Amino acid sequence: MTVFLIRRFSQSLAVLLVMSLLVFVGVYAIGDPVELLVSAEADQFERARVIADLGLDKPLWEQYGYFLLQSFKGDLGTSFVFNQPALLLILERMPATLEIAFAAVILSIVIGIPLGMIAGLRPHAWYSRTIMSVSILGFSLPTFWVGLMMIMVFAVILGWLPASGRGDTVDLFGVPVSFLTWDGLTHLLLPAVNLALFKVSLVIRLTRAGMRENMLMDYVKFAYAKGLSHARVIFVHVLKNILVPVVTVVGLELGNVIAFAVVTESIFAWPGMGKLLIDSIYRLDRPIVVAYLLITVVMFIVINFIVDVLYSVLDPRVRLESKS
Amino acid sequence: MNANTPTLEVRNLKTHFHTKAGVVKAVDDVSFTVGRGEVLGLVGESGSGKTVTGFSVMGLVDPPGRIVDGSILFNGSDLAKLPDSQWRHIRGSKIAMIFQDPMMTLNPVLRIDTQMVEAIRAHDKNVNREEAHRRCVESLGQVGIPSPEERLKAYPHQFSGGMRQRVAIAIALLNKPDLIIADEPTTALDVTIQAQILYEAQKLARETGTALIWITHDLTVVAGLADRICVMYAGRIVEEGKVEEVLDQPMHPYTRGLIGSVPSRNKRGTALYQIPGMTPSLIRLPKGCAFRDRCQRAQEECAAEAPAISYPAPGRAIRCIYPYVGDSR
Incomplete structure (x- = not known):
């Protein structure tokens, strides 16, 4: 286990290093932020002062070296636009994103697994076919379009739910959250459902496939031969076997949702990290883009680690292999 | 039930699979009995219906298969008429099953x-x-x-x-069952383990009075284990009798072919016998005897209709119009 941890940690550091270099060079190649930051009327001197202030007069390798040095001290640079530490800006927006991300993932599990099990148990019944057809829609309809349609129907035509923003928030352990107030909850619902749509379809399909595969296994027949009830066979024997692939995919999807909820956040004007990222890319605000992607990488590493741990809880065979 | 009631008595069991390609008669008019402490060997090649017979007794035939006719009398009461909820209480407590792999x-x-x-x-x-x-x-x-x-x-x-x-x-x-159905439980094991498990099984039947149905394709396994054997072919039992009698004096040409193809010491150096042809598809079974295309003794009558059961000796039953009678191997 210790060896596993050390290896994981050093691999992660290498990934972070490569990632930061790529993003640094990439954003540098796209364009010059000075054009956007300095007003058109500024004179030569003012221009030079801004460039020197931002450290953009130095060669790229020196800028990168300075960034690395600072990042070991926990400073991922200062935003060109907001003139605030990039890390702080991102962390401020993070709770909002985490909230819809978790809401979406929980929805996808709570809806996806039961529906997938039903569809897998009775693959030829009309309701199973309906579930599968709808899940194809969930897969293939573009998120932004569904989001707009949801706003049209539920906010504009029916007027049941608000179309944008976060609503009232309360502090939970010092972090503002929406889901504990009624107003916040109504604001949360549409974006969370919008974000969950694709994941629900994914979980349905995975669960159904696992269900169909596992129901044919000898161990299921043997469990029935012991005289166990349907409920026991399905919810204990089969479900535990199905969960391994589902946990993997849901874990990776969670990372995906947190990092790239951009579309949904933009449509519903949800004040999360995704919106900050998009704005920063437009403004070539390199420190924020770099810091954002580094945080994303760290998050994926952490999630993958949690998934690995969950594996060993679910599947005893994994436990032994990591020991030897 | 009284002491003479056999543990299991299967009468005219028919388990058919209704598929799009047609009706597969996996088990077609099968009857046998197993008494207390008795070991019955159910022998046949792959696809002969022996496993489906076992699952039928357990009530575990998967759709599209189902028991279409016949009765399964377990300690005198008919399981085939029970709703699944009651059958479940018998599975695993009164009748247990051991699988192949x-x-x-x-x-x-x-x-x-x-x-x-x-x-x-x-x-x-x-x-x-x-x-x-x-x-x-x-x-x-x-x-x-x-x-x-x-x-x-x-x-x-x-x-x-x-x-x-x-x-x-x-x-x-x-749960100390009255009947154990073992579906090729030693096929996947190596020979020494196989011998140990066979020994344990036999001991169990003798000591506790548990009836055993031992499903296998391996004649050498049943030779040492079973009291009686049923030979299945294409969903039907073609020969039944005491294990020594059937193995020493097989009457059905198929049984004879099976025994002939078992390797043994005195056949060393000669090519092993093979039954010509292969098992017929169960979907379009030809009229008449299912084995006739592979049978050396087949005559025109064999194609006319399926041979009925005849009882050439006490405790012996065969389905053949031209059995080997009186001559030894």
């Missing part, structure tokens, strides 16, 4: 004790934890698993194939 029958993600205790508690909710645990340990000990206390905490992948099959047998024994 021990690597696949245990659930890989559940501990052995979980899988054993649930088999007890499925039939008796009142058994407390200590009692259930004690019975599990006892049952594992009975099938020769060393230090059963510790092994209960293990997962299936920590056992070898032979040990897993022993665990499966221990689970089958947990």
